[in-house]
Amino acid sequence: MLNYHSIGVEPGNTYVLHPDMLARQMDYLAAHHYTPLTLGDFARIIEKKQPSPERPVLLTFDDGYANNAEVAMPILQRHGFPATLFLSPGFIGQPGYLSWPQVKELSAAGWDIAPHSMTHPHLPQLSIEQQREEITESRRRIEQALGRSADVFAYPFGEYNEDTLKILKNEAFRYAFTTKEGDASPNQSPYELSRIVVLGEDDFATWVQKLSNFGKKELKVPT
Structure with a gap:
């Protein structure tokens, strides 16, 4: 599961990926027959309701940069x-x-929109009440704007604590993604799923190596 942020030109910011590099990476996924998943696909595979393609990948973008629509979406x-x-x-x-x-x-172009908190705080530094407000209000705003469920979460900065996990469970979130390096697996807690963080400083060969190291040929669900 690949984790992107801003797509643009900002030398020195490791969370900004050059558009040409994103285009090259997407070309690679297409040429090597990867199948990008929707969140619905991902959930159905994990829940044994849908078979996994041979090379599944979930493309995720965090925060909400304008260039995600202006640059990433056309690519x-x-x-x-x-x-x-x-x-x-x-x-x-x-x-x-x-x-x-x-x-x-x-959303109309086929992107799933999911909550990442309201203001991107360090959640473990907040009280449980403040965490709940950040999490539930972000979900409410998205569901109100788009008229569809938004029950999958990604932690700001990849940070969470026991209060965060308790809130997600009590509020009936289905899954949550971290920034722990690796690929999401059915063996992981549904609230502690890993992702491969894509860094602007990595060259193409490094990205391919990360994909090869962590990418699974299938999302294998334990029997």
Whole structure:
């Protein structure tokens, strides 16, 4: 499961990936017969309701940068790839971030929109009440804007504690993604799923190596 952030040109910021590199990576996935999944596909495979393709991959983008719609979406559309945006609605309309019309455009193009907290705080530094507000309000805003369920979460900074896990369970979230390096697996807790973080400083060969090291030929569900 690949984790992207901003797609643009910002030397020195490891969480900004050059558009040409994203295009090259998507070309590689297409040429090597990877199948990008929707969140629904991912859940159905994990829950044994749908067989896994040979080379599944979930393309995730965190935070809600405007360039996800302006730059990343057209690159993915060349191959008909879906993706998942983990959105912090508190950033909507701020310079460099998505507007609600852009979020709706991504949704219409086949992107899943899921919560990433309201303001991207360090959740373990908050009280359980503050955490609950950050998590549930981000979900409510997305569901209200798009009219569909948003019950999968990604932790800001990849950080969480026992209170966070308790909130997700009590609020009936189905899954949550970390930034722990690795590929998501049915053997992991549904609230502690790993991802392969894509860094702007990595060259193409390093990205391919990460994909080869962590990528599974199938999402194998234990019997």
